[in-house]
Amino acid sequence: MHRHSRPTGASRPILARVMLPLVVAAGIGTVAAASPRAEAQITFSRTARADPASQETIAEFPVGESGGLEPRKGTAWKVHYARGLHKGLYITGAWYRRNLEEDWIKILGEVRVAELFVPYHHSSYIRYFDLTGFSFPMAQVREEDAGATGMLLPPFPGDSYPTVVREVRDRGVVWKDYAHGVRRGRELVIWGALEAGNYMYLMSYGFHDDGAVSLRLGSTGQNLPGHRGEAHMHNTHWRIDMDLIDGRRNSAMVMRHVEDPAGPGAEDLEEPFNRGFEGGIDWDPREFTMVRIASDRKNGRGDTIAYDLHPLRMGSSRHKEEFTRHDFWVTRAHPERPLENIFSNLPNMVKDEETIELADIVLWATSSAHHEPRDEDGKPGSGPKFWPGDDAWEGSALVMWSGYDLRPRNLFDRTPFYPYTPGPQVAAGAGGTPAATDEPRRSSARSSGPEAVPADERPR
Ligand SMILES: [Cu+2]
Numbered sequence: 001m002h003r004h005s006r007p008t009g010a011s012r013p014i015l016a017r018v019m020l021p022l023v024v025a026a027g028i029g030t031v032a033a034a035s036p037r038a039e040a041q042i043t044f045s046r047t048a049r050a051d052p053a054s055q056e057t058i059a060e061f062p063v064g065e066s067g068g069l070e071p072r073k074g075t076a077w078k079v080h081y082a083r084g085l086h087k088g089l090y091i092t093g094a095w096y097r098r099n100l101e102e103d104w105i106k107i108l109g110e111v112r113v114a115e116l117f118v119p120y121h122h123s124s125y126i127r128y129f130d131l132t133g134f135s136f137p138m139a140q141v142r143e144e145d146a147g148a149t150g151m152l153l154p155p156f157p158g159d160s161y162p163t164v165v166r167e168v169r170d171r172g173v174v175w176k177d178y179a180h181g182v183r184r185g186r187e188l189v190i191w192g193a194l195e196a197g198n199y200m201y202l203m204s205y206g207f208h209d210d211g212a213v214s215l216r217l218g219s220t221g222q223n224l225p226g227h228r229g230e231a232h233m234h235n236t237h238w239r240i241d242m243d244l245i246d247g248r249r250n251s252a253m254v255m256r257h258v259e260d261p262a263g264p265g266a267e268d269l270e271e272p273f274n275r276g277f278e279g280g281i282d283w284d285p286r287e288f289t290m291v292r293i294a295s296d297r298k299n300g301r302g303d304t305i306a307y308d309l310h311p312l313r314m315g316s317s318r319h320k321e322e323f324t325r326h327d328f329w330v331t332r333a334h335p336e337r338p339l340e341n342i343f344s345n346l347p348n349m350v351k352d353e354e355t356i357e358l359a360d361i362v363l364w365a366t367s368s369a370h371h372e373p374r375d376e377d378g379k380p381g382s383g384p385k386f387w388p389g390d391d392a393w394e395g396s397a398l399v400m401w402s403g404y405d406l407r408p409r410n411l412f413d414r415t416p417f418y419p420y421t422p423g424p425q426v427a428a429g430a431g432g433t434p435a436a437t438d439e440p441r442r443s444s445a446r447s448s449g450p451e452a453v454p455a456d457e458r459p460r
């Protein structure tokens with residue numbers, strides 16, 4: 001298909017990123033008014049420069065769309081998303097329904113990329129802080145971005161063009177067995193692209209029908225002018241503020257798998273993250289390190305509702321910068337602090353070692369893609385020359401993804417979307433709190449107890 005996008009690459013010289021000072025909200029300020037009349041006419045510039053308000057999108061995943069005998073109706077996600085200066089596309093809240101007949105359960109608070117740190121490591125040693133060091137805009141998206149499974153979400157208020165694609169994708173088989181056939185899964189994906197000079201960063205947030213969330217950052221575009229062949233690291237530094245049911249009472253845990261090579265057994269340990277205090281830890285491939293955010297609620301079987309962070313990993317990058325010395329960090333949320341969102345400030349943030357148990361906590365995690373330039377990235381001497389010495393580069397590096405999955409643990413009482421044999425119906429007015437379990441339509445002798453997810457859990 002012919003691309004109707006605006007000229008890129010060959011027909012437009014793409015400027016390399018130029019290092020700029022940190023420009024967060026500089027320039028915002030008040031103007032001294034000469035008279036009451038003048039004062040009335042002054043429009044405070046904060047209004048014009050503020051990021052647009054969050055927008056909402058909802059996706060339902062009805063059970064019936066893949067057949068089966070399931071008495072429940074299906075699941076749904078409600079997602080609030082926004083775009084912001086030094087944030088790109090990010091999530092400002094996400095709620096999940098385990099059953100279309102249930103109320104929303106809060107899962108995510110603010111989840112976003114906090115930094116895109118790209119150090120070059122062969123000759124130039126250039127180090128780009130692509131999110132906080134520049135004021136890069138979101139790219140326009142068009143029908144060809146959305147493809148067959150997608151649509152363009154409306155432009156944010158004040159924007160003249162759309163920047164976010166919404167897709168509902170098939171994600172393959174999620175279970176298959178002898179008794180009940182097969183179930184294919186689907187996911188709501190919203191994504192946009194940050195125009196980072198010669199590069200383009202795809203920011204993608206996936207919300208699976210089974211309650212999982214996938215965070216992805218894709219790097220594509222033109223290799224750095226003057227350093228086309230220099231290897232570098234694309235470090236995506238995520239800030240994940242989970243608000244699991246009651247976000248003021250979440251705890252961070254670490255799962256470690258410890259093998260004993262001398263024997264057939266192994267230990268699986270669940271421990272408080274960093275002994276229960278703010279700090280950073282490392283991913284150990286031999287221990288299958290998994291960070292868990294646990295709520296203070298239990299499901300209908302009495303098991304703690306939690307989310308596990310699963311890495312999608314090429315490796316663990318380490319650089320001279322101190323904030324790259326650990327793979328995972330956990331802090332207390334401090335929205336009142338000015339440097340609260342600066343990933344490179346993490347080593348300072350954790351110094352007071354606040355407790356991270358039964359608190360409003362933030363999980364920080366780095367996902368890295370090592371970019372060893374290859375011929376598939378593009379070709380010199382192919383496009384037009386715009387200045388003497390221009391290498392006439394043409395082409396685009398194929399996207400490299402990194403990221404994480406957040407997978408629920410005990411959010412359901414049983415396999416989602418599985419056509420369990422229907423049980424006896426709950427008599428009307430029988431009392432109890434049936435939504436404590438995700439089986440609202442059947443009677444249950446189980447005690448839901450005060451810790452179970454209440455039926456009236458609502459978005460905050
Ligand atoms: Cu690259």
